[in-house]
Amino acid sequence: MQVYRARVFTPVADPFANGIESSYQYFASGYVAVNDNGRIHSVGDSTEKPEGTVIDLGEDALITPGFIDTHLHAPQLEMIGSYGGHLLEWLNRYTFPTERKFENPEHARKVARAFYDELLRNGTLSALIFSTIHREATEIFFEEAERRGFRGIIGKTMMDRNAPEYLLDKSPQQSYEESRALLQKWHGRGLLRYAITPRFAPTSTPELLEAAGQLKKEFPDAWVHTHISENKNEVLWVQSLFPEAEYADVYDRYGLLDDRSVLAHGVWLTAEELDLLARRGARISHCPNSNLFLGSGLFPLYRVLNAGVIVGLGSDIGAGTTPSMFNAMADAYKVQQVQNVSLSPFHLWYLSTLGGARALRLDDETGSLEAGKSADFLVIDPHATPLLSMRTGRAASLVDLLAGLIFMGDDRAVKRSVIAGKTVSSRPVASPPHS
Numbered sequence: 409m410q411v412y413r414a415r416v417f418t419p420v421a422d423p424f425a426n427g428i429e430s431s432y433q434y435f436a437s438g439y440v441a442v443n444d445n446g447r448i449h450s451v452g453d454s455t456e457k458p459e460g461t462v463i464d465l466g467e468d469a470l471i472t473p474g475f476i477d478t479h480l481h482a483p484q485l486e487m488i489g490s491y492g493g494h495l496l497e498w499l500n501r502y503t504f505p506t507e508r509k510f511e512n513p514e515h516a517r518k519v520a521r522a523f524y525d526e527l528l529r530n531g532t533l534s535a536l537i538f539s540t541i542h543r544e545a546t547e548i549f550f551e552e553a554e555r556r557g558f559r560g561i562i563g564k565t566m567m568d569r570n571a572p573e574y575l576l577d578k579s580p581q582q583s584y585e586e587s588r589a590l591l592q593k594w595h596g597r598g599l600l601r602y603a604i605t606p607r608f609a610p611t612s613t614p615e616l617l618e619a620a621g622q623l624k625k626e627f628p629d630a631w632v633h634t635h636i637s638e639n640k641n642e643v644l645w646v647q648s649l650f651p652e653a654e655y656a657d658v659y660d661r662y663g664l665l666d667d668r669s670v671l672a673h674g675v676w677l678t679a680e681e682l683d684l685l686a687r688r689g690a691r692i693s694h695c696p697n698s699n700l701f702l703g704s705g706l707f708p709l710y711r712v713l714n715a716g717v718i719v720g721l722g723s724d725i726g727a728g729t730t731p732s733m734f735n736a737m738a739d740a741y742k743v744q745q746v747q748n749v750s751l752s753p754f755h756l757w758y759l760s761t762l763g764g765a766r767a768l769r770l771d772d773e774t775g776s777l778e779a780g781k782s783a784d785f786l787v788i789d790p791h792a793t794p795l796l797s798m799r800t801g802r803a804a805s806l807v808d809l810l811a812g813l814i815f816m817g818d819d820r821a822v823k824r825s826v827i828a829g830k831t832v833s834s835r836p837v838a839s840p841p842h843s
Contacts, residue, residue, distance in 0.1 A: 413454050414465035416777065418776045418777035424713055470790060474774070475786070476532070476768065477532045528556065558827065609655065672693045691717065697723065
């Protein structure tokens with residue numbers, strides 16, 4: 409058994425539903441004990457730590473659950489920060505030409521390696537991931553995730569209209585067959601799972617959505633990953649393509665909404681749509697960075713939560729301009745702040761860890777540091793940069809320490825990433841400056 413000693417902070421319950429005080433555990437001098445099988449044996453005060461090999465991380469280091477990204481596009485890594493345009497213009501100008509390059513397996517391999525390097529370096533240990541329409545590129549994203557020991561839910565994009573010809577599936581049947589083959593090979597293999605992934609309603613014919621729904625009928629334990637109501641013009645477009653139904657109803661009529669369905673954005677959902685999503689158990693991935701970057705709108709977090717819909721945080725690379733979940737938390741705070749809602753660091757940290765795990769139906773396995781769960785955690789150095797160290801030095805409470813990390817932290821603060829008890833990324837820890 410390995411016993412990691414440092415400060416320990418973990419969400420253990422939903423602060424939106426249960427209140428802040430009962431939503432977390434904190435040990436100023438704590439430990440996390442990890443069994444040889446990569447699971448958490450126990451967590452607590454260091455005076456009560458069990459026998460084992462002690463790994464002393466220093467009294468200033470913070471052990472916390474790994475971050476969970478509930479929506480991002482792996483092939484868009486290289487186009488982060490592409491300037492200009494709202495959603496539909498941006499897709500045509502940047503996204504589709506970038507994704508075309510994944511016809512080339514060598515390019516796919518190069519980007520996949522950089523993609524997982526970036527996630528692990530930033531402390532993201534689990535993610536729900538879009539690939540492209542290309543079967544071989546999707547295989548490569550799975551292979552690289554497996555090689556790193558990454559916990560991923562990945563899917564081949566399904567798309568057969570309203571995009572350049574070079575980026576369309578040849579037919580709904582081909583899209584179904586390729587998705588089905590990938591699902592059968594990768595779903596449930598180690599830490600990997602499969603998501604049925606129609607890009608969004610406007611790029612899907614009714615026949616393609618029917619094929620996606622057929623996959624869901626055959627494999628009810630597979631995830632569904634798509635977009636909804638990101639942008640006002642997109643919502644109007646869906647109404648013109650499917651005049652008989654609201655946006656959420658389009659997915660529902662093809663059997664694509666249940667408690668393993670994660671829909672990105674949901675900025676402009678109606679009350680009726682929220683009620684439908686809540687009844688089906690579907691989840692929303694809130695992507696504040698990309699919503700701001702593309703000018704899509706301000707996500708009404710409490711309206712969605714009060715409707716009974718579970719919410720997680722997503723980076724939404726590449727409209728999101730960084731893979732950092734520190735940034736996702738900071739932007740989520742700002743998006744609510746301008747709507748006269750103030751989120752505490754405990755709410756934000758929950759959304760990026762245990763809340764994300766709940767959104768992905770992974771909370772029995774990961775998202776918090778509790779006995780029996782997979783040992784998926786980060787070692788964070790609050791002295792990673794001179795300014796962060798200065799900010800940490802004046803933090804008089806846990807809430808202030810977490811706030812400093814949320815608003816000033818980045819990949820340099822993540823000193824070790826551990827998945828299932830195995831270190832998957834690490835860098836040297838800085839020492840706090842002497843006074």
